[in-house]
Structure formats: structure tokens, C-alpha cells
Amino acid sequence: MTYTRLRTEERIMLDAFDALGILATPIDLREFVFDPRDQASWSRFDAVLDRSLSLTNSITSIRMFEHYGLPCYNSSNAIQTCSDKLLTTLALEHNEIPTPNTRIALTARSGFEAIEQIGYPAVIKPTVGSWGRLVARVNDRDAAEAILEHRETLGSVQQRVLYIQEHIEKPGRDLRVFVVGGRAIAAIARASEHWVTNTARGARAIGIPVTDELASLAVKAVDSVGAHIAAVDFLECPNRGLLVNEINHSMEFRNSIVTTGYTGGELLRLLHAHPEVEIAQVTSRKLSGQPVHRSHPNMRGYLDTVYSLPEDVEGCDVIILCMPHGKASSDIEHWRSKAPLVIDLSADFRLRDPQNYQQWYGEEHPSPQALSEVVYGLPEITRDQLSGASLISGVGCNATAMTLALLPLARAGLIKRCIADIKVGSSEAGAEANAGSHHPVRARTARTYSAFGHRHLAEVNQSLGQLDLDATVTAIDMVRGVLCTAHIEPTERLETKDLWKLYRGAYNNEPFVRIIADRSGPNRFPDPRIVVGSNKADVGFSVDPISGRIISLCAIDNLVKGAAGSAVQSMNIALGFPETAGLGFPGLHPA
Structure with missing residues (x-):
């Protein structure tokens, strides 16, 4: 490339x-x-x-x-054709593809005549150019004379060639269709109050369906210029329908990708209800200028904030980073200069030993000096260290479920060998679609995707000490939730009463951990559905009276206790707020 x-x-x-x-x-x-x-x-x-x-x-x-x-x-001929509006127009005309009414002139005098033929308002463009540069709308004769005189002073021959089009009164937007290999794969509408609806000039990009008409005309247009990969820009004319305006050979498409960011959305939901928190800024480079509810529709009417650019972040009390893994670690000192408390929800700072990043993530840590200052953000393990912390790491959702299932037995030194069977919902894969998350593939499935050596094991061993532990992770047909079922061979034989004593001793004073061990009924053991939307972790256990093998379970909502909820809980402790502030939502039933 x-x-x-x-x-x-x-x-x-x-x-x-x-x-x-x-x-x-x-x-x-x-x-x-x-x-x-x-x-x-x-x-x-x-x-x-x-x-x-x-x-x-x-x-x-x-x-x-x-x-x-x-x-x-694309080929050099296709690039040449797409980059030159004159060549593009000729190719489209040759293939009888509808375009705006166009004239080509070589001097200011002939340009004035061309504008008179088309009528006011008209649009003057350079034959070669992008991002809406040097595009001018001519509303009357005086404006035409001024602009044409200016164009004659430009140095480039291509800029002096006058490419003049009729002005199409479009409905506040134009359309862009992305074509790859003869197939229209996506489309956006670019909306703006300005008549130039280019995202480089501040227009908002909104995903739209690829209709049969759009797909057919876009593919035909791309074929006409000989391209394999291109974006076709359409104008919607009230009288003539869709008109092809331009074809871009090396198109930008970042504004066609909108990643919801499930963890970020949950943070906003929790923080909005927090009595001690004011949400000052929400950043997104892709969605800058757009309302937050565009990507988090549940916040419509609750949060009127619009996305700002990351570089526009001003000083504040807390910054919570919800970036893809590997992004925060290289810029962590920049973010720490903006706020006295930074919480990073990626995997970048979860492990204290920099050597572990090479082993578990296949790369060296770019900021190893910061690891010694990080506090792991699972209060049931690190509550005392969180008070007054300045840098807190997020937790792995599977690691959280495993840790809380095993904590009472691990602290007592009673685990000889353990295999954790972990079942997870689709939201654990994140908001960005991939082949494995495609609905026909993902729905109604029970698919194991990690048989051994899941990287969250590193967090569990760091929290509980080196255990003889492995885990198998299986994706099942639910959206939210993690259920860890840990099969434990204990170092000594235990009775049910012994387990009660251990688990009550570990969790009786924990505000978000509940022991679930009913004698009968459908809710005898932890169930992820019961904790959906809440910061609760439901744990349970059972012992086989014959073999002595122990089953220990933990159910959490992966987006809350496994991510955003633990972050808010950790923030509360670090800042001296009540630990449960903003986290009172009890979950849904049925869910």
C-alpha cells in the first residue's frame, strides 16, 4: 500500500x-x-x-x-480520469450517466459567456482539486466578473481552465457511495448548512442505506472511469433525480465509520446520574461536532453535549479514556497533564510488569515508567490503593468475573487446580462489526473462540497470585453479560458451610457483590440477565459431596462491572465520594 x-x-x-x-x-x-x-x-x-x-x-x-x-x-489511467473533472465529465457523458449541466472555458471572456448560458447561480471549480478548495458560487454578474478576473491571475494552467456547472438546489446534503470491486458497499449523506457539503469543510456524515438506484448508478459511474475502488458523489436534483457530481479515486472514508463505543456509552449513562459529576466534554475525532446521542441514542433528551476533538480537551478534574487497546499508552503523559486523575479503560495499563505485555499482547509497552504508578481498577482487590490514586487502569471483563469467582478460595490458599468456563455476550467484541459478529454468524450460536491461554488470565494471576489456572471462552446468544463457571480442585476437602464462611468473609461488606445460593427456584445460581445494566457481581458456589470438586460462579454485565461501572466505582474511591455514587441502578428483570 x-x-x-x-x-x-x-x-x-x-x-x-x-x-x-x-x-x-x-x-x-x-x-x-x-x-x-x-x-x-x-x-x-x-x-x-x-x-x-x-x-x-x-x-x-x-x-x-x-x-x-x-x-x-487504481490504474494510472483511472487515477488521471478521476482527478480531472473534465476527463470525468467526458467519461460520464460517453456512458450516458446523468450529470449537472457543464461548460468548459479557457479565458475570462469565454467563461463569462459560459456562465450566462448556464444561468445564475452557477458554480466555478478547478478541473483538478479536492476538499472543496477554490470552489465558488456565482450569484450575479458582478460576482462573475470578480471571480473570473481572479482566476486569470492563478499560476497553474489547470486552475485557469474554467469548469462551470449549474448550481443544484440540493436538500442541504449530497450523497456519497463507496464502490469496491464492482459492488456498492456503503453510502453516507454529507449534510451542512453551507452550500458546500464537504466533510473537509465541516459537513456532518450520516450513514444511509444503499438503495438499488444508488448502487446501480454508482457502479456504472465507477466502471465508466475504469476504477476498481472509488467514491461517487451525487447531487439530488428536484427535477432530474440523481446526478453524478464527482468520482474520487483515493477517497476518505473515516466519516462513514461510526463506532458506537459501548463502554463509552455506558460511562455517559452512569456519569449522567452521578450526583458529584458534571460531564464537561465528550471527544471523538470521527464524530466531532455531532450530538452524542447520534452514537448513544439512549442519551437523547438526557445529554445535549456534542462531540469535540480530542485536542480540544481543556483542564478538568478527571479524564476517562475509552480508546482502542494500544492508543492511550503512547500519549498517557499528555492526558495526565490535563487532569489530576486519569482512568484508562483499555488494556494498556492493566499489568504492572512491562515484560508481560510482550508475552500476552505481543508488543513492548511504550510507557513502562508509568506502570509503577498505576492502580488496577477493581476495588474488591485494590480499594486501599485507589484512595488518592492519579492513574487507574480499567479491568478486563472476563478477568473481573474470574477474579471475583475465585477470590475467597484463592486468598485462603485452597485452589490446587482450576479450569474456568466463561460464556460471553456479543457486546464483549465491541461496537465495530467484524466477520465473527455478523448477525447470521453470531445469532443462536455457542462458539468457543479461546480454548486456552486467554490474555485476561494475566490479570487474574496478578490479582490472586500465580494459580494453576486456565480458561475457555465461549460466545453465546446474548448481548450483554459474562458468566464464569470455575471448576476447582481444592487443596483440601471442603463442605458447603466452609464455602459460606469463606464467601461471606470476603464479600459481606462489598457493596456490589451478592452471594446467590438459593436452595430452590430458577435463580439458585448467578445469571448474567439479572445484573444487566447494574454494577452488581453475583457470585455463587456448590460442592460435589462425592468428588469434593467445587464449582464457583460469577455473573456480571461486561459493560458495567466489567468496564464502565468499575471505573466509576474506582473514581469514587479515588476522589473520596461515596463508593456507590452514580451506581444505584438495580438492573432489569426481565431482560
């Missing part, structure tokens, strides 16, 4: 290639020298994907790769 700057889109694509098992090599075109005779050096590549920001670099490099015999996406 060629590039001149790794933007969000390129990083997303590299992550996707990695997830698909495709070896993708990013090539910075600014660092390469091409030898026309050196075909052999490039023979190890199967194809080239162009993602360069520079048109000159794109066309030149792709022509070289084509010379080397490599398939290129």
Missing part, C-alpha cells in the same frame, strides 16, 4: 489486512527511488493499492508499478 501520509483511513485498512491474514507492506513514496530496470525488487508483491495524497506521486508511482507488471488499484 503506497502512501505519503498515514491517515486514519490507511491505519484502518492496515488493521483490516492484518485481521484478514493479508501481509500488507506500507510504502512511503517519499522515501523510494524507482529504477525502471529493477523489476525484480518488486516481484514479491502481488498487487499495489494507491493511497497517496499527492496526485503527481500517485500517477507516477502507479505508472512505475504497472511497468513492473503489478496489478494496481
Whole structure:
């Protein structure tokens, strides 16, 4: 994949290639020298994907790769056609694809005549350009004369060529359809109060369905310019329907991706009800300027905040980071400079030993110096350390369920061997869709995805000491919840009364842990449905009178006690608030 700057889109694509098992090599075109005779050096590549920001670099490099015999996406001819509005218009006209009424003029005098032919208002664009730059709407004769005089002073020949279109009175938006390999895969509406509805100029992107009409016309337009990957921009004309406005060969698509962020949404829900908290800012680079309820619709009418950019965060009392794993650790000192308490809910700071990150996550920790200051955010384990803490790590949801199921026995040194069977809901996979979370694949399933060595075991061993412990994780047909069923071989034989004594001793004073061990009825053991939406952890146990084997169970809501709820509980302790503040929601039944 060629590039001149790794933007969000390129990083997303590299992550996707990695997830698909495709070896993708990013090539910075600014660092390469091409030898026309050196075909052999490039023979190890199967194809080239162009993602360069520079048109000159794109066309030149792709022509070289084509010379080397490599398939290129897109071809140099397609890039040339898409980047030049005149060539795009000619290709669309040749294939009888509807476009706005257009004129081409080479001088200010002929440009004025072209505008008069089209009528006011008209739109003047450079033949080569993007992001809405140098696009002007001409409303009357005086404006036309001023703009045309200015265009004659521009240095580039391409900027002096006048590409003039009729102005389409669109309904406050335009449409963009993404086409890959002859298939329309996604569409957005770009809405703005300004007549230029470009996201680079502040327009809001909203996902829309790909209708049959949109898909058919978009694929036909992309085929007309010879591209394999492109985005087609449509205008909605009241009289003529859909008109193809432009075709982009190296499109940005970050604004077509909206990740709900389930943990972030739960934080907002809990903090909104917190008597000591005012939500000052909510940040998202992808959704900047949009209302929070766009991605968290349950907060509509409760929280009127709009997303701001991360770099716009001002000083505050607490910052809670809900970033993908690996993002917070490299910038943690920046965030700590903004607030006296930072809580990171990713896996970046859960383990105290930097060597463990190489073992469990396959990479070195970028900020090992900060690990010595971090307090693990599970109050049932670290309550005393949380008071006055300045950096708190989030918890793994499976680690939380395992730890609370095993804690009473582990503290007493009574675990000889343990196998934890963990069943999880679909929200544990996060908000961003993938092949495994696709509804026809995920629904009505019981699919084991981690047979041994789940990385959350590292957290459990850190909290409880090195145990002879392993875990199997199975995805089942529920949205929220974790149920850990731990099969324990004890170091000595225990009776039920012994277990009661151990579990009461560990949890009687814990505000969010309940012991569930009814003698009869449907709720004799912990059930994740009972704790949905709450910060409760329900634990239970049973002992086999014949073998002496013990079953210890724990049910939690993975998004609350396994993430956002434990974070709020830890924050309360760190700041001296009542530990239960903001966490009084009792859960739902039925759920």
C-alpha cells in the first residue's frame, strides 16, 4: 500500500489486512527511488493499492508499478480520469450517466459567456482539486466578473481552465457511495448548512442505506472511469433525480465509520446520574461536532453535549479514556497533564510488569515508567490503593468475573487446580462489526473462540497470585453479560458451610457483590440477565459431596462491572465520594 501520509483511513485498512491474514507492506513514496530496470525488487508483491495524497506521486508511482507488471488499484489511467473533472465529465457523458449541466472555458471572456448560458447561480471549480478548495458560487454578474478576473491571475494552467456547472438546489446534503470491486458497499449523506457539503469543510456524515438506484448508478459511474475502488458523489436534483457530481479515486472514508463505543456509552449513562459529576466534554475525532446521542441514542433528551476533538480537551478534574487497546499508552503523559486523575479503560495499563505485555499482547509497552504508578481498577482487590490514586487502569471483563469467582478460595490458599468456563455476550467484541459478529454468524450460536491461554488470565494471576489456572471462552446468544463457571480442585476437602464462611468473609461488606445460593427456584445460581445494566457481581458456589470438586460462579454485565461501572466505582474511591455514587441502578428483570 503506497502512501505519503498515514491517515486514519490507511491505519484502518492496515488493521483490516492484518485481521484478514493479508501481509500488507506500507510504502512511503517519499522515501523510494524507482529504477525502471529493477523489476525484480518488486516481484514479491502481488498487487499495489494507491493511497497517496499527492496526485503527481500517485500517477507516477502507479505508472512505475504497472511497468513492473503489478496489478494496481487504481490504474494510472483511472487515477488521471478521476482527478480531472473534465476527463470525468467526458467519461460520464460517453456512458450516458446523468450529470449537472457543464461548460468548459479557457479565458475570462469565454467563461463569462459560459456562465450566462448556464444561468445564475452557477458554480466555478478547478478541473483538478479536492476538499472543496477554490470552489465558488456565482450569484450575479458582478460576482462573475470578480471571480473570473481572479482566476486569470492563478499560476497553474489547470486552475485557469474554467469548469462551470449549474448550481443544484440540493436538500442541504449530497450523497456519497463507496464502490469496491464492482459492488456498492456503503453510502453516507454529507449534510451542512453551507452550500458546500464537504466533510473537509465541516459537513456532518450520516450513514444511509444503499438503495438499488444508488448502487446501480454508482457502479456504472465507477466502471465508466475504469476504477476498481472509488467514491461517487451525487447531487439530488428536484427535477432530474440523481446526478453524478464527482468520482474520487483515493477517497476518505473515516466519516462513514461510526463506532458506537459501548463502554463509552455506558460511562455517559452512569456519569449522567452521578450526583458529584458534571460531564464537561465528550471527544471523538470521527464524530466531532455531532450530538452524542447520534452514537448513544439512549442519551437523547438526557445529554445535549456534542462531540469535540480530542485536542480540544481543556483542564478538568478527571479524564476517562475509552480508546482502542494500544492508543492511550503512547500519549498517557499528555492526558495526565490535563487532569489530576486519569482512568484508562483499555488494556494498556492493566499489568504492572512491562515484560508481560510482550508475552500476552505481543508488543513492548511504550510507557513502562508509568506502570509503577498505576492502580488496577477493581476495588474488591485494590480499594486501599485507589484512595488518592492519579492513574487507574480499567479491568478486563472476563478477568473481573474470574477474579471475583475465585477470590475467597484463592486468598485462603485452597485452589490446587482450576479450569474456568466463561460464556460471553456479543457486546464483549465491541461496537465495530467484524466477520465473527455478523448477525447470521453470531445469532443462536455457542462458539468457543479461546480454548486456552486467554490474555485476561494475566490479570487474574496478578490479582490472586500465580494459580494453576486456565480458561475457555465461549460466545453465546446474548448481548450483554459474562458468566464464569470455575471448576476447582481444592487443596483440601471442603463442605458447603466452609464455602459460606469463606464467601461471606470476603464479600459481606462489598457493596456490589451478592452471594446467590438459593436452595430452590430458577435463580439458585448467578445469571448474567439479572445484573444487566447494574454494577452488581453475583457470585455463587456448590460442592460435589462425592468428588469434593467445587464449582464457583460469577455473573456480571461486561459493560458495567466489567468496564464502565468499575471505573466509576474506582473514581469514587479515588476522589473520596461515596463508593456507590452514580451506581444505584438495580438492573432489569426481565431482560
